[in-house]
Amino acid sequence: MCGIVGYTGTQNAAQVLLNGLTKLEYRGYDSAGIAVVQENSIAISKVTGRIANLRAKTEDGRLIPGLTGIGHTRWATHGAPTDQNAHPHASNDGKFAVVHNGIIENYMELREELTQKGYHFESETDTEVIVHLVEMYYTGDFKRAVMKASARLSGSYALGIVCADVPDTILVVREASPLILGVGIGENFFASDVTALVAHTRNAIYLEDGEFAALTPDAIQVYDCSGHPITKKTSRITWDIQAAEKGGYAHFMLKEIVEQPRAVEATMAPRLRNGQVVLDDLDIDLTGIRKIVITACGSAYYAGCAGKYTIEKLCRIPVTIELASELRYADPLIDEHVLLIVLSQSGETADTIAAMRECQRRGAKALAIVNVVGSTIAKNADYTLYTWAGPEIAVATTKGYTTQLTVLYLFALYAAKSLGTVSCQEYKRLLAALRALPKQMQNVLDMNPGIPKLAEKYHDTPSMFFIGRNTDYAIALEGALKMKEISYIHAESYAAGELKHGTIALIHEGQPVIALCCNEAVTEKTMNNIIEVKARGAEVLAVAFKGNQRIISLADDMIYVPKVDPLLCAVVEIVPLQLLAYHVAKENGCDIDKPKNLAKSVTVE
Secondary structure (H helix, E strand, O other): OOEEEEEEOOOOHHHHHHHHHHHHHHHOOOEEEEEEEEOOEEEEEEEEOOHHHHHHHHOOOOOOOOOEEEEEEEOOOOOOOOOOOOOOEEOOOOOEEEEEEEEEOOHHHHHHHHHHOOOOOOOOOOOHHHHHHHHHHOOOOHHHHHHHHHHOOOEEEEEEEEEOOOOOOEEEEEEOOOOEEEEOOOOEEEEOOHHHOOOOOOEEEEOOOOOEEEEEOOEEEEEOOOOOEEOOOOEEOOOOHHHHOOOOOOOHHHHHHHOHHHHHHHHHHHHEEOOEEOOOOOOOOHHHOOEEEEEEOHHHHHHHHHHHHHHHHHHOOOEEEEEHHHHOOOOOOOOOOEEEEEEEOOOOOHHHHHHHHHHHHOOOEEEEEEOOOOOHHHHHOOEEEEOOOOOOOOOOOOHHHHHHHHHHHHHHHHHHHHHOOOOHHHHHHHHHHHHHHHHHHHHHHHHOOOHHHHHHHHOOOOEEEEEEOOHHHHHHHHHHHHHHHHHOOEEEEEEHHHHHHOHHHHOOOOOEEEEEOOOOOOHHHHHHHHHHHHOOOOEEEEEEEOOOHHHHHHOOEEEEEOOOOHHHOHHHHHHHHHHHHHHHHHHOOOOOOOOOOOOOOOOOO
C-alpha cells in the first residue's frame, strides 16, 4: 500500500527522493518522510499529509544535503497518520533508518522482546521493530545485521535500510511486497514501482521473494536468502515517462478515462492476427476444465462479474466469481479440473496472491490478467496475459478495468474456438465487434458533452442507486463503486429484479436512480423497474442506446451509448459512468486522484 524509494549516487538525494515519492503518492498519502545519510549521521524529515508538505518543510530537499537516502509515502495500517508514525524510522542510536511497505505480522512479540531489552519505541507502527532488530544485531557488519533481522520477520515486506557507518550503501529486502531496482550509471535506485524510476533509468531488476540487494553508486549486488551472491537479469522499462504525466488534463483520472480507447486498442491489436484471437504462450488444455473460477478484489472483481457472462455464454463452462479476500479462507472446492483466472491491476494485491496460491495448492492452474510486468502474480501464475494499459496513476481505476475486461473477452473467444463451442459465423461476428470497441468507446466520449451538467444536478445528494439486469447489473456494480470512492456519495448497485424484495423501501421523493438499459434481452423488464421507482418519486438517469424512444419518455435524464453486443458491452457502457463519477466528485470539491483512505495497490490484507 505504501510507496518506498531510495537513491545513492552523485545528486542531491533528497531531491531525487521527493520526485520519486511524488510519482508514488497514489500508493498512500497519509504521511511522508525521507532519510539522508550525512557525515556519521542520518538526517530525517517527516510530515503528516502529502508530499507537498514535505517539500515545503525541506525546501525541496535543499535543507537535507547528502548523496544517499531513502523515502516513504504512507497508507496507515498500524497507528494513526502522525509525524511520529511516519517513515523512515530510526534506531535508538541514530545509526540506522528504515522504510517499509507491507505488514509485519509478528511485530507485537518482537516489540515486547525489544522493549524488555531496553529499546525505546517512538511510534505505534509495526515497522519500527525492524530498525531496532538491525541495531540489536549490528556488530560492524551491516549486511549480516540486516540478514539476521529479516530472518525474524513474518509477513510481507519491502525494506530499504541505510547505515551511517557505510554512507554510500543501501540494503533492500523483498518478501511478498513489490521492490524494483533501477540501474543507472554512477547512481542506483530502488522503488515500489517503475513510475518512480523512469525519469532516471529504463533499466530495472525485479527482486524475487527472499532476495535482498546492496546498492552503491557504482554497483548493485543481489543475494539469495542465505547471503550468496546471485546474478539477475536486467529488464527494460518500455513505456515513456510522458505516459505518467497529466498531459494538460486537470486530473490523472480524466486523462486515463480519455485514454481508454487507445488502451483497449493496445490491449487487443497484437492479439488479433489473420482473423484470429492469438494468445501467445497460452498453452492451456481446456478439454479437462469443468469449472472456471475468477477471483479478484475491488474493480478487478467487478470486471470479473461482467466477464463471467461472456465466458460462460461462449464456452459453456460454469463460471463463478469469488472475492479473493473470501476465497482464501473458504476451503474452496478447487481441484485440477478448475481453471483459476486471477485479475489484478498491480499484480501485488495481497488477498488475490493468497487466494491464487491456495487454489494452486489444490491443483488448479492459474491464469493471471495483470498490468504490471514482473509483478508477484504475473511471476507465480501458471499463465499470464498482460493488459498493456500503461501506467495508471489515479487511485480509482478506469483503463485498468476496461483493459482487464478486454482480455477476458479475448480469452472467451479464444477458448470458445478451442473448445468448438462457437460457430465460425458467430466467431467472425464477435471478432468484428471486438475490433469496433475502441471506436465505440470514443463515440461515448464524444456523444455525451452534457455529463458535467448532469453532475451539477445530481451531485448534491446523500445517496444514489444504480440498477440493471444481467450484464447491465454487472456494470452497475463498477459504476456505483466509482461514484462512492471518488465523490464520497453513498452509492449502491442493485439487481433491478430484486427491487421489490426490500430495496424499493429506500426509494423516496427525489432519490437519484441510475438505470442501465443496454442489454436488449432484458430492457423491457428494466423499464418496468424504472416505472416502479418513478411512481415513488425517484429521479431517473437512464443509460441506453441512442434512439431508444420509450426509455427517453420514461427517464428524467439520459446518457447515450452506441449499440454494442451485450456480451461485449461493459467496456463501452462503463465509460459514461466513470465520467459521471468524475464530474460529480469535481462538483463536490473532492481530491479525485487521491481519494481519502484509499491507495492504489493493496499489498496488505
